[in-house]
Amino acid sequence: MAPLVDVRDLSFRYGHKQNWVLRSLNLSIERGSAVGVVGESGSGKSTLVRLLCGLLPVGSGSVTYDGRAVTDWLSKDPRQFRLHNQMVFQSPAASLDPRMRIRRSVAEPVRALERRKIGDDELESWLSMVGLGPEALNRYPHQFSGGQLQRVAIARALSVSPTVLYADEPTSALDVSVQAQVLNLLMDLRARLGLTLVIVSHDLAVVSRMCEHILVMRNGEIVESGPTVDVLHSPSSAYTNALTKAASAVSLRPGNVTSAG
């Protein structure tokens, strides 16, 4: 079966005189899989997912979704494309309009993409799916904690029953004790709804817990990709090796040797 998302020779830069942010990437994402995109700041990982979910225009190379070019989707059936591809952003506080009640923010994708009104019952059922009560609907974003807001943002993305959920650093703005709740929620939703999940993170631990496939990016290139277990077990690139070493140096694995002694 053809992959759900297929990327061939994709390059990208923000302006004609700018440097290349992505350099001839090739990758594919299978339906129903969970893919982690790992890299440090400036690696191009956030740019990549924005291209995949149609928030940035594909310039050079090709991105296909379900066998059809994303540029074609966006010019002919933009609403259909967005119904299938939704995104959750890094900063839950910044990704919700501060002047809109939660009701309107969560209703936005259904109203814009399905062109129908969405009732409170339906909104409440999405909120309850992410563990929030119906009283949330009438509130404004500043009345919630970061973890709750990220749940709201996830409910908003799920409300159109997307095929692929992209998450750009979904927990890096959250406290450790809250991060685990959101990660569990994403794993749970993936299992229940059969989502294809693409998670961008700088945190190797998050990705290795959540995703069976991993892409390691650096300076706009994919330095390594494959099943998470293989990539982390026997990294083939020096960079992946350095990354896993650096990550394990500050991991909480029992018996990890400390330099402080």
Add this chain to the structure above:
Amino acid sequence: MSSRWPTQLVVGTVLIGLFVGIGLMSLVWTPHDAEALNVAARLAPPGTEGHLLGTDRLGRDVTTQIMVGARNSLVVAVVSTAAALVPGVFLGLVTAGSKRASREVLSRATDVALALPGILVALVLATAMGASNTTTMVAITAWFIPVMARVVIGPARQIMAREFVEAARASGRGKWYILIRHVLPNIGPVVIVQTSLLFASAILIEAALSYLGVGAQRPTTSWGMLFNESQAVVGEAPTLVLIPGVVMVLAVLGFNLLGDGLRAALDPRQTTKAVV
């Protein structure tokens, strides 16, 4: 709630209330007929029986002149600022929402319009159209549109760069919906504050133009006109210049304070308490 009103808002509202109040009152009642001359009672000092603020060089009652002048300032400021508001904000939003090339063009055009000295434009207009209140309003509106646009562009672009705008795009919203429903409410405070400040400017510009003789003409009364008419007798009756001066300062101060106070009060983060 009222205990949390910032002081500026209270003082500003009171000053504007007085200004609007005397302006409106002049429609139904003034101490004397605004146009009545009484040369026998000319240059009466403030406190004279029947003339609380005295009379001018033609014996007109100053209280009446101030009240009628307030009405004129109010009309000109409201009409010209309101007329500039919608096109100015629209121009600003469109500029902020455009692609790079057209944004550059619109942005530069706004800058050029801003660089034209407004008073000179008004003088040219007055020569072409004749001196009148209408000329004043057209001049002020033309002047304020690029000012409003320029003020809106920066904050609107900042909002456009926020994640919730990206989220709205991911939700399938188009450019216009985003500009009107997401960007505009979030720059609302900027627009409201700027409107208040433009109001203050409009009062000053109206006075300046009528002082120069290219604004309102008798029988209409304007504050700027009072300066003009009193400068010949400023030695004998300094209060004739002082009184409209003080009144104008208070009216302008009122709108400036209102603007600042609104800026603080309009933020939803301050009107509802967090219940985390």
Add this chain to the structure above:
Amino acid sequence: MLSIRDLTVRIGPYQIVSIDELHLTRGRRLGLVGESGSGKTMTAMSIVGLQPREAQITGSITFDGRELVGLTDSQLAAIRGTDIGVIFQDPLRALNPTMRIGKQIGESVRLHSDLRRSAVNARVIDLMTQVQLPEPEQLARRYPHQLSGGQRQRVVIAMAIAARPKLLIADEPTTALDVTVQKGILDLLAQLSEEYEMAMLFVSHSLGVVRKITHDVAVLYGGRVVETGPSSEIIDQPRHRYTEALIGANPGQADPDAIEAALGTPLTTIPGSVPALDAFPSGCRFRDRCAHSLDTCAENPPVTRMSGGHRFTCWNPTHTPVGGELDGAAR
């Protein structure tokens, strides 16, 4: 060398920090760990008078036998940068964007010595070498924006150690940096601290980072120290239920052997989120999020002192220490 006793920091009606005791001896490194709202940064900044203006501090902070609480701003300013160096999370904000790197480090050098110009320059190069900046002569002529994040943080460290401070306070110094860069900065800080017998107070939200660099750790929740002691002991065998939960909630086993087993399995979570400043419960501040809370947790928990300086305040710890584990003197 640094002793905190009965320290409280209040802002308006809220008590942000309430610490009964915390000690740091020469050359040791102590980590302050907590989530947002734990008061970790406020505690560290209170030591050097960098807390917000409206904060009220009571209690005692002694440094080298000198009481710091109650000193004037200028007295504290004199201590900052000479006896105590401070580095912050975002190096870009700590540097003047319009001044060359060498000049900025030079300013720090001059502030605490009366060296002549050539000697200052030599000292700048020396400091840059110590923080392992490559080609110091050339780099000294650059501006902050021309450096990478890791290099900038090294510049800030060079400025902080210019006066050979006895104590370095580091507030999340690697949080804004990439993980591969982080490791280098942590190694550098550990090395500098060993070389100069410089004590270090290391503020972080990450237990992993703290274990890597510190000897001791104090875990803060709701402005209180819930558990403190040797870092490896606390992380390998936490006693307080909050410490245990915090470790459990960490996704962090980048251990190749454990990946396959852990993949897709849910993490242990802590219910709810850190409450607002006025919403903490009485007694143990963690009790309404704790899976092991008892009725007694509504009372203030007792301090249990174990040998080796390990102590915790929990009514229902993971293991109740027995006989030999307890601190003989405290019994």
